[in-house]
Amino acid sequence: MPAHTAVLTLAGITHDRSFMVTSEEGIFRNQRRHPRLALIRPEISTDGERLTLHGPGPDPVAIDVNTSGRTRRVELFGAPFRGIDQGDEAAAWLSDALGAPSRLVRVPADHDRVTDGRTTGTSGYADSCAVHILSQSTLDLLNEQLREHGAHPTPMERFRPNIVVDGWDTPHTEDRAHRITIADTELGYAKLAIRCAVTMVDQQTGAKAGPEPLRTLATYRRAAEGGVAFSTKYAVLRPGKLSTEDEVQVISWGESEL
Structure with a gap:
């Protein structure tokens, strides 16, 4: 649903594109190969500590967001980044919803991505800019x-x-x-x-x-x-x-x- 108010950070709207669905190997998933991603509706608490996934088939799942755990290597459009894995419960739910083994990661605090274009900046897991x-x-x-x-x-x-x-x-x-x-x-x-x-x-x-x-x-x-x-x-x-x-x-x- 569209938001009526939002906080804009240097990396974009708070929580926007801060999570990414990946394969078990860490390769990002998107709607080109997995169009059922369109049916997944994330709902995050204002403080960013609780994430609920709504979608097709499975009942919604709610998890405590891990913001400081150990990171793993992930890949977005061929570029290497790091992500904090959000656990087996979210992974099982996404795997069921998409019909493919999947994991969920969150962007870490030390994410230092530099975006391209006429004006450079930073972003989370957006395609490019914030x-x-x-x-x-x-x-x-x-x-x-x-x-x-x-x-x-x-x-x-x-x-x-x-x-x-x-x-x-x-x-x-x-x-x-x-x-x-x-x-x-x-x-x-x-x-x-x-x-x-x-x-x-x-x-x-x-x-x-x-x-x-x-x-x-x-x-x-x-x-x-x-x-x-x-x-x-x-x-x-x-x-x-x-x-x-x-x-x-x-x-x-x-x-x-x-």
Whole structure:
């Protein structure tokens, strides 16, 4: 469920992308190969000490989050990191839910990842940067294009942004908004988000529902380096608190890289 308030840290929204499902060998799992991950709904206590996993099949499982235990090697997109294993109960529940032997790890306190892009930063186990912004007008334009191609509209959840901006009338404003303030926080533009097959996974059923929206995006959002670009990644320059009532201020504009 969308949050109405959140604390933004240098690594992103508190608890966001701080856990990762892996194989028993520590290789990350995502919805491209395991679309049923979409059906798992994590619920974490405000203090981050208790995690409950809701999902298909098994009854929910609740665990005490281990934040200081021994770390193990994990791998995300081929890059080596460390993770704190969250125990056999969570592993058994995930293995049952996904139909594949799985473990759950949490990012350790000494995680020192440096993210790339025009503005560098840090993040937990996100694909890359700490903040992923998508505006409502950008999605509205895509859905207009989808209807013209005889396809169904795509919901916001397919793109998994952690901040959604309403009120930008021009689609893809986020491409050019290179320095942003929201309340007392500040974000710096890193790069465009290159989309993958996860956007074709129905987040309500956990089933692949392609070829849209990638087929339609390819008609007007092709990136020079390959793939299609849709939404924008940012680094956190100044942490703070966010709420749904906050105004987004663009303090520095740049050219779109598309």
